[in-house]
Amino acid sequence: MAIKQLSIFVENKPGRLAEITNALSQKNIDIRALSIADTTDFGILRLIVDNPAQAESILKEDGFTVSQTDVIAIGLVDRPGQLAKALSVLQNAGVGVEYMYAFVSREDGTAAVIFRVENSALAEANLAKEGFEILSKEDVCKL
Numbered sequence: 583m584a585i586k587q588l589s590i591f592v593e594n595k596p597g598r599l600a601e602i603t604n605a606l607s608q609k610n611i612d613i614r615a616l617s618i619a620d621t622t623d624f625g626i627l628r629l630i631v632d633n634p635a636q637a638e639s640i641l642k643e644d645g646f647t648v649s650q651t652d653v654i655a656i657g658l659v660d661r662p663g664q665l666a667k668a669l670s671v672l673q674n675a676g677v678g679v680e681y682m683y684a685f686v687s688r689e690d691g692t693a694a695v696i697f698r699v700e701n702s703a704l705a706e707a708n709l710a711k712e713g714f715e716i717l718s719k720e721d722v723c724k725l
Contacts, residue, residue, distance in 0.1 A: 584652035584702055585719045586634035590627040591647040594620060602627065605644050611637045614723050615696055617683035628683070630655075630696065632723050654702050655722050657715040658693045660686055665695065668714055675708040677701050687725050694725055 592598045599618075606613065615630040631637045634650055641648045658664040665684070672679060680698040687693070694717060699705045706716050 583654065583706065583716050583718050585630060585655055585696070585717075585722060587651045587653045587696070587698075588627075588629045588631060588634055588637055588641070589649050589651055590629070590641060592618070592620075592625045592627050594623055594625060599627070601644070602641065602646065605640055606631065606637055609636065609640050611640065612723065614725065615683065615685050615694070617681075617696075619681075630719075630722055632719075651698065652702060653696050653698050654706055654709075655694055655696050655717040656709055657717050657721070658695060660691045660693045664693070667712075668695065668709060671708050671712045671714070672697075672699065672705055675704055677705045677708070685725070692725075694722055696722075 590602060592602065612632040613629055614632065617628045618625050638648050638650060656668060658668065678700045682695055682697045684693055684695040697705065710716055
C-alpha cells in the first residue's frame with residue numbers, strides 16, 4: 583500500500599523552509615510527517631501530506647524542485663524492540679532500507695514508521711506476514 587511522499591530540494595538559506603510550509607498552508611495542505619536531510623549547501627525535505635498531487639503542483643508553481651516517491655508506512659506499538667523487530671523482518675527478507683523516519687502518537691501509544699525500501703511489495707508482504715500493520719495514506723493522515 584504505497585504512500586506518496588514529496589521530496590523537495592531546498593537551498594540552505596534563511597526562510598526557505600518557511601516559504602515551503604507557508605505555500606502549502608495557504609492552500610490548506612496538511613503536513614502529516616516530515617524529515618529533512620541536509621548538506622552544507624542544500625537539503626532534501628521529505629513530506630507526507632494529505633494531498634500530494636496538489637502540494638507538488640503548488641510547490642512547482644513557486645519554483646521548487648519537487649518529486650513524488652512511493653514509500654510504505656507501518657504502525658507499531660510504542661515500546662522498546664518493535665522497530666528492531668520490523669527491521670529484522672526486512673533484513674531477513676533481503677530488503678534494504680534506503681532511509682526511514684518516524685513519529686509517535688502519545689495519545690494512543692503507537693508509532694508510525696515511514697520506509698523507503700528497495701522492494702515495497704516484498705517489504706509489505708513480509709511485514710504483514712509478521713503481524714505488522716501496513717498503514718494507508720488515510721491511516722497516516724489520521725495520526
